[in-house]
């Protein structure tokens with residue numbers, strides 16, 4: 001069974017970022033009615049201006065649960081039922097657990113976990129009475145294999161994976177599908193935001209995913225109603241090994257291919 005996107009409402013958070021912009025373009029190409037959510041009105045307006053197709057957008061504070069509720073209701077009143085909701089916004093600060101500032105730690109936990117859960121809860125409540133919908137949660141391979149300098153980021157993404165697994169089971173009887181996306185490094189501004197020295201961006205440059213290709217794969221995973229999308233595949237194989245042989249995995253996690261921070 002495939003999920004039809006033409007003229008259906010697709011809402012994307014973090015739409016002004018690297019993967020978010022690519023997702024906006026990929027979903028617009030399917031004929032979906034796309035709504036970009038972000039915190040920065042100027043960036044959102046610019047995105048809509050340069051978009052090849054009509055793009056709707058809304059600015060809100062992602063840490064404000066009532067703003068989230070009102071925004072989702074407003075979207076549905078104006079455009080119709082939300083068919084797909086993509087929790088893409090996320091932030092990373094790569095530093096040792098003992099060196100991260102309280103503000104950096106809180107920012108990752110708030111956006112990557114708490115806001116995502118609030119969006120899922122609010123959009124889930126709208127979808128359940130209709131017995132239809134799809135929620136896409138962008139986690140990370142970091143949520144499967146934690147490496148040095150990514151303790152809090154990895155923990156926040158592991159939380160997304162666990163939360164999505166439970167939500168999938170809870171909402172299955174309401175015919176709401178949950179897709180978890182676990183990318184390895186993607187060539188976006190995230191890399192230098194996480195490590196402003198540029199060291200991480202340089203270290204992963206050779207195998208970083210391109211946002212456009214990943215966005216197209218996410219759209220395909222939505223249409224074909226996949227459970228999980230893991231890219232690059234070799235990282236997911238390593239994550240399986242991590243479960244089977246944790247000591248070996250600890251060693252592997254310190255090898256240059258995984259420990260790039």
Ligand SMILES: NC(=O)c1ccc[n+]([C@@H]2O[C@H](COP(=O)([O-])OP(=O)(O)OC[C@H]3O[C@@H](n4cnc5c(N)ncnc54)[C@H](OP(=O)(O)O)[C@@H]3O)[C@@H](O)[C@H]2O)c1
Nearest residue numbers: 014016017018019039088089090140184185186188189190
């Ligand atoms: N890039 C990678 O290597 C990588 C790897 C695995 C997973 N991921 C995940 O992929 C997703 C997309 O990341 P990306 O690579 O596209 O990163 P990005 O280019 O840095 O974009 C991040 C997006 O999140 C938004 N954002 C940041 N802080 C926010 C806040 N407090 N409230 C609301 N929005 C906020 C940004 O908005 P502004 O434009 O306003 O700043 C931007 O739209 C994230 O969940 C990330 O964790 C990324």
